Amino acid sequence: MNATTKLKQYKDNIEPILDSFFNDKIAKAKDIDLSSSEMIELLKEFTLRGGKRIRAAYLYYGYKCFKNNKEKEIMKASLAVELIHPFLLIHDDIIDQDDKRRKGPTIHKAYEQIFQNNKDIDPEHYGKSFAIIAGDILYAFANEILTKININNHAVHNVIYGEALDILSAIKTNFNKQDLEKTHYLKTASYTIEAPLQIGAILAGASEQQLSMLSKYSIPLGKAFQLQDDILGLFGKEEELGKPIGSDLKQGKRTLLILKALETAEEDDKAFILSTLNNQLITKEDINRVKNIVIKTNSLKYSQDTAKKLIQQAKAAITKQNLKPEGKEFLLGIADYMLERNL
């Protein structure tokens, strides 16, 4: 059997593995959000559309140069290598501004098509934005296969799925509090608090039950952290934050401040808020008017109260638990800091 036949044979071996890998990820992503599973569907089609699988074959035959037996590790490493490749191609295609790859659209073009008829946004920018994070998630999948501390990869998947939801919040006019909570869990709670805490705990030999207790602390606290971030993004001081106030409005992001204000604001105020979303031309005065509406509708207070409640909930999850004092004190103390911070 000649080398190209072997290459073809290896391709036929690895592709069903890639296929079932993606199917598994699609099933899991469906539990997160439709935007998550759609992303993986696109990535599956892109990855399986073509490719010689030359890297995977080299990996296999590099092994075969030194050993005759088969090993499970080889297939895992091959899979990882074949996921890293489309990650690099997707980013490459954005950089090279290529429309086609393997007789089909590149990922940024495929996403651009999806957003084509949306007049509120620039489909080209949206296409590229989704392609950046779609590439990132493939790399995170590959690392999940190769890495020791998998909880961190899981958090990176979450933050990417959350980023997709966050981008979509700008154009999804029916984006609601439930979507927002999901985004806050994925983008902030899982990644900023739950994953780091659990990695540390795992390194210290914590049990499953102890990890789950830490989740009960992390999730409400992470949501409170994000609420405070959104409050600072509108009511904070630009010189402290180091970035412009009101950029969430320009990006059309429906924070809890905005969602709640839209619920109860009078018609003209409501129309005004909607006119600032996705609007690159809003002025300082426009932002001040939005701030006033958010205050007078009690929406600011609502966000602050919600954050406070979440922080109490987080603290309650660990107060009576048996944790070493140094760790516990930090966890309780830093929870309060989440709302006190101005940056």
Add this chain to the structure above:
Amino acid sequence: MNATTKLKQYKDNIEPILDSFFNDKIAKAKDIDLSSSEMIELLKEFTLRGGKRIRAAYLYYGYKCFKNNKEKEIMKASLAVELIHPFLLIHDDIIDQDDKRRKGPTIHKAYEQIFQNNKDIDPEHYGKSFAIIAGDILYAFANEILTKININNHAVHNVIYGEALDILSAIKTNFNKQDLEKTHYLKTASYTIEAPLQIGAILAGASEQQLSMLSKYSIPLGKAFQLQDDILGLFGKEEELGKPIGSDLKQGKRTLLILKALETAEEDDKAFILSTLNNQLITKEDINRVKNIVIKTNSLKYSQDTAKKLIQQAKAAITKQNLKPEGKEFLLGIADYMLERNL
């Protein structure tokens, strides 16, 4: 000591570690290319410019909830977590079109500034392109710390450094054969052949010496692979490749075909080739004229001959070596395929 003081203290602990991590990467990147070390300099400044290090602190105190002693693993995992964060921020900033972050320019804006005065290109696109790969390399650094099979991360670093060189080839008018060889090693040989082969070999328990023998096979073969890619990119069939012919010209890429043709072409042909580089408006006829110049200057033959020589060199590196037949046959056979392939 209250929690915010502890957070500050942990920040003071982790930042010198981040600092020396980046310094080490800068030193290594200097051996690759100036564009590589410049990228890491920018990333160092961006990462150390600000940030609360809240994730690293959570990781540490997650550990401290269950154990009192210190552990080296904690610092490594903290470092990884603090590298993943700026990776996500950099991509986020592109997506959100933010100019500022932590009182300074975002990475895409910093790169945009660097390319500002270059009239051949779109500095905004270049800025974003470099920011995509700069983010990617931070993630690769983080994975290097966390991963089992490090050779693969090393290859991902290489391919990203190579991508930077490749982007620059479009505007570096003095881009020469040496730069090109470096790009081919980084973008193709290391990533497509050397790393997968060595991962397989390591899983089979190969020695350092055996790995180095595989490098001697991989490097010339990878360069030949890239030369053939470039030949197909200009002389291949669009329906087989699945992407447009001549896109390298539009992207201003100085392949060996172009470099060699520029060396010996007559003045008007040389001027014509230069006029097609970075030119989005070139026609099929323009591409055909470039092809004719590449043929008549013997530049096509030069690339083909170079590739053939490299393949002989690759095969010679393993022919007399003691390798198991199944692996060896594939490696020798597939080397020939590199030039025969039309896709």
